[in-house]
Structures are given as structure tokens and as C-alpha cells.
Amino acid sequence: MLNFNYSIPTQILFGKDQIEALGDQVKKYGSKVLLVYGGGSIKKIGVYDKVVEIFKANNIAFWELGGIDPNPRISSVREGIKICREKDIDFILAVGGGSTIDCSKTIAAGYYYDGDPWDLVTGDAEIEKALPIGTIVTIAATGSEMNSGAVITNPETNQKLVYGHPAIAPKFSILDPTYTFTVPTNQTAAGVVDIISHTFENYFTRTKGAYLQDRLAEAVLKTCFTYGKTAIDEPKNYEARANLMWASSLAINGLLAFGKNAIWSMHPIEHELSAYYDITHGAGLAIITPPWMEYVLDDETVDKFVEYGVNVWDIDKTKDKYAIAHEAIDKTREYFRSLGVPLTLKEVGIGEEKLEDMAKAVIEHSNGPVGDFKPLNYEDVLNIYKKAL
Amino acid sequence: MLNFNYSIPTQILFGKDQIEALGDQVKKYGSKVLLVYGGGSIKKIGVYDKVVEIFKANNIAFWELGGIDPNPRISSVREGIKICREKDIDFILAVGGGSTIDCSKTIAAGYYYDGDPWDLVTGDAEIEKALPIGTIVTIAATGSEMNSGAVITNPETNQKLVYGHPAIAPKFSILDPTYTFTVPTNQTAAGVVDIISHTFENYFTRTKGAYLQDRLAEAVLKTCFTYGKTAIDEPKNYEARANLMWASSLAINGLLAFGKNAIWSMHPIEHELSAYYDITHGAGLAIITPPWMEYVLDDETVDKFVEYGVNVWDIDKTKDKYAIAHEAIDKTREYFRSLGVPLTLKEVGIGEEKLEDMAKAVIEHSNGPVGDFKPLNYEDVLNIYKKAL
Known part of the structure; x- marks a missing residue:
């Protein structure tokens, strides 16, 4: 067995209806949220409406970045960073699967970097800090909800790269298995x-x-x-x-x-x-x-x-x-x-x-x-x- | 499967010579340390000397509470709290097994409680906060190094009770298997x-x-x-x-x-x-x-x-x-x-x-x-x- 340093800081709220804790969780970190999601399945299964209801009940302001593709593009990251800066966002909530979460992680890190966020993915620039993020998971797959890695695609260069940094680990993740019933x-x-x-x-x-x-x-x-x-x-x-x-x-x-x-x-x-x-x-x-x-x-x-x-x-x-x-x-x-x-x-x-x-x-x-x-x-x-x- | 909330915040430094990280770890939390240990085996295996060397090299002041018994007594807890208050301790380092760690956890919580610390063990009083603690483990057994529970004995009442609180989870634990060679x-x-x-x-x-x-x-x-x-x-x-x-x-x-x-x-x-x-x-x-x-x-x-x-x-x-x-x-x-x-x-x-x-x-x-x-x-x-x- 090799030496290792273990740190898994993400809090997991696992099980049916754990979304009820969302308001309290988000308010630990911020009050102006970027809500990131994918193709709209979160609207069909009612999670979107529930999130909005909780945000309203807790006076949490939010802006949206929907339509994140599978194999998320660096272009979506750039778009997200732009919204975060314009709206002075202090927390990112990713609702979806690995693509949405990885895109959110990269927005979170890119927010504090002046250059192009692709530099952070390639390692040409170093991540220093990141906006806090939380996740609500809607598919069992990538595990991105509990780690500090992400995969981002750059179609211009035909590159799909993995990177990681402790700062991008989600603060909390809500894992409700019923959200995956309709996958x-x-x-x-x-x-x-x-x-x-x-x-x-x-x-x-x-x-x-x-x-x-x-x-x-x-x-x-x-x-x-x-x-x-x-x-x-x-x-x-x-x-x-x-x-x-x-x-x-x-x-x-x-x-x-x-x-x-x-x-x-x-x-x-x-x-x-x-x-x-x-x-x-x-x-x-x-x-x-x-x-x-x-x-x-x-x-x-x-x-x-x-x-x-x-x-x-x-x-x-x-x-x-x-x-x-x-x-x-x-x-x-x-x-x-x-x-x-x-x-x-x-x-x-x-x-x-x-x-x-x-x-x-x-x-x-x-x-x-x-x-x-x-x-x-x-x-x-x-x-x-x-x-x- | 039942619902659950997962949070394991303790950082683990696992493997040979991980003690080299001790100075940096302690300095994240304090500079005046109560060093808690048991019967002296830590002196025989050289860990005591190494800790002292690291403390000196890092200008960390420390006071000692040795002789913690197996099935640690509430009396040792009281003694530890007294030292912490007199010396204005801001960090507790437990070096040993579960008894030493559990005693340290209870000192950490008792420091902030005005009454007798036995009240915290029985649940008659609630823990509100605790001094930060770290551990260096010298026997594989209780697992206390990575959780928020403790077991304390009160010989006066023939009671050995378990209690727990998130505040007493160690901030870090150093697990070097070579320290257990002489158990x-x-x-x-x-x-x-x-x-x-x-x-x-x-x-x-x-x-x-x-x-x-x-x-x-x-x-x-x-x-x-x-x-x-x-x-x-x-x-x-x-x-x-x-x-x-x-x-x-x-x-x-x-x-x-x-x-x-x-x-x-x-x-x-x-x-x-x-x-x-x-x-x-x-x-x-x-x-x-x-x-x-x-x-x-x-x-x-x-x-x-x-x-x-x-x-x-x-x-x-x-x-x-x-x-x-x-x-x-x-x-x-x-x-x-x-x-x-x-x-x-x-x-x-x-x-x-x-x-x-x-x-x-x-x-x-x-x-x-x-x-x-x-x-x-x-x-x-x-x-x-x-x-x-």
C-alpha cells in the first residue's frame, strides 16, 4: 500500500426528499446563485420547479445557464463565467449529471481567473480559488458530485481533457435516487x-x-x-x-x-x-x-x-x-x-x-x-x- | 437503504513518515498545544521525540498530559481541561490509541463548558463547540481518529458511556503503520x-x-x-x-x-x-x-x-x-x-x-x-x- 492523503470534504445528503435541505445548504455560502443544468429533463421531473420554489422561499436570487451538452464545451464555461461576473454570483448550483457538474466546476474556477478558462483545463494556468458549488444529481454515472475533478471538451482543438483541483470539490451534493427513475x-x-x-x-x-x-x-x-x-x-x-x-x-x-x-x-x-x-x-x-x-x-x-x-x-x-x-x-x-x-x-x-x-x-x-x-x-x-x- | 447525511471531514495522512507534515497541520489551527498520550510507549518508539523536535522547529509551544489509561477516566479529562484553561491552549494533539484520542476529544469539548465535563458525556449538557484536535495513531483498533464519537469511563458511577458530536471530529489524523510494529x-x-x-x-x-x-x-x-x-x-x-x-x-x-x-x-x-x-x-x-x-x-x-x-x-x-x-x-x-x-x-x-x-x-x-x-x-x-x- 502506498502513502496517501485522504480528504473528501463534500457533504452528501442522500435519499428521498433530501432536496428539502437545499435552502439551508445554499445559504451557508451565498445568496446569488447561478443555476446550471442540461437539456431540460430537470423540468420534466419537477426538480427545476422545486429548486425555484426553495430559492423563492429563502430569498435566494438566481440566474440560469441551461442547455449544457453532454461532453460539456469550454464555450458553455465561458458563458457561465460571464453571467457570474455580470450578476456578482456567489454560489453555483449544478442540477444534472457529470456534464453539468463539470461545467459548473470549471465556471467556479474560471470566475477567479482573468485569462481564458481553457488554460485551467490544460494546466497552462493554475487554479487559485473557486466559487463554492453544490450539486443535485439526476443520473448515477460520473461521480463528479463527490470529487475535485472535471472533464471539459474543446471542439476547436478536438480535445477532451481531465483536470482537478481541491477548490472545485462541491460543498454539498444532494443524491435523491428517485430523480434517476426517469433516466x-x-x-x-x-x-x-x-x-x-x-x-x-x-x-x-x-x-x-x-x-x-x-x-x-x-x-x-x-x-x-x-x-x-x-x-x-x-x-x-x-x-x-x-x-x-x-x-x-x-x-x-x-x-x-x-x-x-x-x-x-x-x-x-x-x-x-x-x-x-x-x-x-x-x-x-x-x-x-x-x-x-x-x-x-x-x-x-x-x-x-x-x-x-x-x-x-x-x-x-x-x-x-x-x-x-x-x-x-x-x-x-x-x-x-x-x-x-x-x-x-x-x-x-x-x-x-x-x-x-x-x-x-x-x-x-x-x-x-x-x-x-x-x-x-x-x-x-x-x-x-x-x-x- | 435509508436516507443519510454523509460528512467525514477529517483529513488522513496515511503512511510511513507522514509525521513530517505535523508542523504544517498544527499551525493551521494553533500554536499552543496540549500533547496528550498514554503510558509512554510513544517515547519508546521515538514518536514523542519526533513530535517535540517538530514542535520546536515550528515554534509551537506545548504542555503535556501523559498517563491516560485504557478506558480513559473522566478525571483525566478534568485535568486536561484545567491545563488548557491555565495555559490558554488552542490545539490538542492526541498521540496514542482510542483512549488517548477519546480523552482528548472530551477535553476539547469540555474546555468550552463551564460545568463538569461528565455532563457532556451523559448528555445532560450539550456540546456547543470544541478546541480543534489532531491525532497520531499508534494502534489499529478504535477508529476514533476518523469520527466524532468517544467513550469515557466514570469509575465513581461504574459508567462507561459513548457520546458523539461533530465538533470533536479530529481535523487531521496521521496514520503511520510503522508506529504499530511494536504493539x-x-x-x-x-x-x-x-x-x-x-x-x-x-x-x-x-x-x-x-x-x-x-x-x-x-x-x-x-x-x-x-x-x-x-x-x-x-x-x-x-x-x-x-x-x-x-x-x-x-x-x-x-x-x-x-x-x-x-x-x-x-x-x-x-x-x-x-x-x-x-x-x-x-x-x-x-x-x-x-x-x-x-x-x-x-x-x-x-x-x-x-x-x-x-x-x-x-x-x-x-x-x-x-x-x-x-x-x-x-x-x-x-x-x-x-x-x-x-x-x-x-x-x-x-x-x-x-x-x-x-x-x-x-x-x-x-x-x-x-x-x-x-x-x-x-x-x-x-x-x-x-x-x-
């Missing part, structure tokens, strides 16, 4: 894949002796495999939605990564797919993950796949190591298939045309080989893309 | 039992659908069962000490209890043993736990024991439910035996004399039946004590 099947499925993938990134590492962290990761994986299909078949199953929602936060709030050298690899490989083709992140991950697993499986990594197969999929541990590993990978793919997500690049309309460009971009954006479990160079990434065709 | 065998064993017991208290509940929390609890249990004996056989095994240390914090920082109705029962039954006989808390828990399990096992609780047996002990799930349950209980007892902890009251010199008094006290201090998994009345508790003879 469409394909988005529920993509969200489950995202949670699983975050957990894989933290689980498949070369760090020895982080036994507890690995068992915690398996707990999150089992939760996804147990409830993912249920949430699709019975969208209003509270138990399924609640377990997935809490799993999504724990998968990526640091708990599974503390003490491990968790250098991600599947995400960077996927990020170019959604940067170049604007496909759903979770769909891209479902396409990339099984080929990645098959590609990195070798004598040095096989034991980790055995651990995964035996502990998560209950595969007979007396079998041959490689047999267990392949069975575990097959079960992962079958599980993704049961969720109805795409499993090949062709299914999302991606051909061979840009594979080389994307593989090159993966290496560039990673500043060298990707991942640490089995470090991947340009040829490796290209081969994984090809296996995914 | 004697019996204390290492008692600590492991304590971690296991905290996890059991959160695991054995009637709450349905908190699947993720139960899998997380199993992760902590497996960690204890994997590394407890190793830490005894190879005291300087870093991997074992590190996993146990992190397990001790996660077992009782809320993570396993959020969303569950975790009303403890083994701890209240044990607390009277150590209140009346001053035995080691972990030893008392090892004595109480298997009889408690056997006593509460019935048609309503058997499925939870099956879950425990199959998931934690890998017992064949096709067996009869009660066979699995009994096998799981037997394995728990055998595991405790392998650690060398006492398994009967007789072994720690407790006879039948005070069983009735203690059973009565358990009910009194719980204000009614104990626990929720299977609520226990006076006769039940007495029967468990008798089974433990």
Missing part, C-alpha cells in the same frame, strides 16, 4: 458502465498490498453487476437506483484509489472517441473495456484478472489462471451486452478513418505511454482501437 | 477484534437493500481475517499493519453505517464488562461476540448469517441455512482463538457475581432493549453473559 434506458446503461469503468481503473493496477482497497472496489463492482440490469428493467426500483447512485460516488471519490498507483488507461483511450465523434462516454467505455482487458492480459497481469474473476464473478478458483481471466472478461462483455450498450466501434458509426489520429492524440494527451497496469504506447492503443472495430 | 501481541489481537466488532455492529442489522454498504463491510472483515494473525506472527509486516490500520478507520467512520439502522448491541453488552472489571475492550468483545451471535440466530436473522458465512468465509452456499450460520459463527470463534484472545468470562476472572448488575446496567444505559438486529431485554443480556461464562 432513459441507454443513459442508465451508459452510467452503469461508467461506474464500472471508474472502478476498473482503480482496481487494475500494479500496486501490491492494497488489499482493503481492492475488496472495496469489488464491493462497488458487485453492486453494479447486481443492480444495473434491474435499474433498466424496473426503472422505479428504489433499491437498485439507490445502490447505483451511491456506488457512482464511491467509485471515484478517492476511496478506491488511495494507496494505489491508479494511472488510468481505458478513459484516456475512450476520451478521444468522444472528442472526435461526440459519442456517449459510457458507450465508448463499453466498447473499449473488453478489448483493453484482452490486450493487457499477460503473465504479469493475469493474477489480477484471476482475483477479479474469482472474487467478483465467483469463478471456480481451481481452474487454470488464463481460463479464469478469459471467463471474467467474457462475463464482463456479456454483462455490457445485457445492458444493451454498443460493443463495437462500428455500432456507433466509427470506422478505421481516424484510428491513427486518435491513437496519436491519446499518447500526446497522456504525455507518453498510457496507464501503468500495462503501459501502452501508440501501437498498443491503435491495436486496441482495431480490436474494438 | 504487543495481546493489544494487536484486541485491536483486530475491536475492528471486526465495529464492522459487525454495522453489518448485522435489519435494514434491507443497503447492498453496497454490506459488501463494503465484508471488505473490511476480510481484511481483518486476512491480516490479523499475520500482524501477530510478523509484527513488522507493513502490508498487514497498513491494511489493519486503514480498516480500523473505515470500520467506524460512518461509511459502513450510512443508510442502515445500525443500533449497536455487542458493544453496550461489553461496555459493562470493562466498566465493572476494567478488562481490555477488545478482549471483552471477543468473549461476547460468539455467544451473542448464537443467541440472536433465529428464523428472522439467519439469512444475514448466511450472507456473512458465504461472502466472508466462502462457505458452500448450497448447504442448509442454519448449517452455514453455525459454521460461520464457529469460524469467527476459531479466528478469535487463533489470535490468542480470551473466549470466556472465566479467562478474564469474571464470575457470576455481577452478571445481573451488569445486565441491568446494560438496559439502563441503553434506555430500553439493546440493539435492533434482535432487540435484547434484561433476560436476553443476562443469558448472553451466562453463555459467555
